[in-house]
Amino acid sequence: MNAQKTPVTDPEFPEPLLIVVARPVSIQEAEWTSLIQTLTQVKDCHFRIVGIIDPHPPLDLQLLMNFEEIPVMDLLPTGDSFRFTHVAVEENSPVFKPSILAGKWIPFHLLESVFLQTTTKNSLLSILTRFHTFIQSITRFDNFTVPYAFEIALAVKNFLHARRVFYCESDTFRKTLCIKGFAPQHLLTSQETYELPQALCDIIGEPTLTIQEFDPFPDATPFGKILGSCHVFLLPIEKTAGNIDDFLMVIPDTLVDTNTRIAFEFLNAAELCAPVLNTSSRLFRHWELLRFKAEIDQLTRILNRDSIEKILQLEWEKAVEEQKSFSVLMLDLDHFKEINDTYGHQIGDETLLTFAQAVVQTLRGGDRFGRFGGEEFLILLPKTPKAIAKNVGERIRTITERLTFPSTPDLKITVSIGIAAYPEDARDPEGLLKHADQMLYRSKNDGRNRITALE
Secondary structure (H helix, E strand, O other): OOOOOOOOOOOOOOOOEEEEEEOOOOOOHHHHHHHHHHHHOOOOOOEEEEEEEOOOOOHHHHHHHHHHOOOEEOOOOOOOOOOOOEEEEOOOOOOOOHHHHOOOEEEHHHHHHHHHHHHHHHHHHHHHHHHHHHHHHHHOHHHOOOOHHHHHHHHHHHHHOOOEEEEEEEEOOOOEEEEEEEEOHHHOOOOEEEEOOHHHHHHHOOOOOOOOOOOOOOOOOOEEEEEOOEEEEEEEEEEOOOOEEEEEEEEOOHHHHOOHHHHHHHHHHHHHHHHHHHHHHHHHHHHHHHHHHHHEOOOOOOEOHHHHHHHHHHHHHHHHHHOOOEEEEEEEEOOHHHHHHHHOHHHHHHHHHHHHHHHHHHOOOOOEEEEEEOOEEEEEEEOOOHHHHHHHHHHHHHHHHOOOOOOOOOOOOOEEEEEEEEOOOOOOHHHHHHHHHHHHHHHHHOOOOOEEOOO
């Protein structure tokens, strides 16, 4: 038998109860181990667990008791060799002997109550600790490395300890569901739209599932539905005035259906989620608007100078790291001052907008286009050698001279272009801009409406 720990008492309270706990006949191993582990860690001056009666203790419990130096016994100890004041035992236990335990018996369910109170408190503390991290993760938009919907799905998955989370956009008029984000991210390969009710069947993995009605917002609080063999929770994010609603579909850990403590923690955490998700969504839309105004040229609706210069630095760094080609095109509308003088600044603004939108239509998804100042523009072509950049420039030049303007049918415009490429023309962003500007200057001097690049 292990040496018994000497209990530490608080001078302000009476000596604590020294309790030996007898294992109930009907309790499962996992529940028994969890209960004893929790009670031995309780910091309470009123009682101490000083011994366990279990003829066949689980290995995990035996290791825990050895570490805590609490003896595990087959029978109730007798004599004065082992000091205890009470025994927690069920009445139907073989250990329960009224003649021996007179005045020393504590109903086992009292310890179960202490266990439930302790686990509840610990669960709430765990939720509050995670909640702080959760709030930060869904409101620090500058730290996002993936689209908003994916960040939210991942944050909620981690906060709720869920198995899967899907960020959904429902159209209650068309009866469609768009999956905008999900966690883990490997579940789906792309954003997809499904018809209902097959949407939920495919996502949940229940091919025989049938859903009679679909309404993600029956009320303002999180709710759960038993869909086939899968318990699914729908958490509202934002309900709009129209027929488009955003919500999260949460598939919890399977233990939620079997473990009371885990279910309690999940439901409490889910209740905390809903209002925070709504606030995060509104903040994100406001942040996106502010970012748009800060990064986008308000007239042409393309990147402004600060934004395109920052991206130039980033794309150059990628080109150096990956040892890839990188081309820069500097563009300038020819005789633009004459357009303003002849037709007025309003037509001049319309000309810039029409030109910018025409160029946007010619570029690839990874190309970047920004207004550099006045009638001057900059195009960044990642992983593009000079020969391909010249083809892009020629396509833009041709499209530009073919542009028409309904409000001024006689107006025709042309563009001059200068090209610089990494690494042959310059080795840094400043050098690329300088070289492209020099090539643009040559295009102007050689008659305009042309492309210039060193061979």
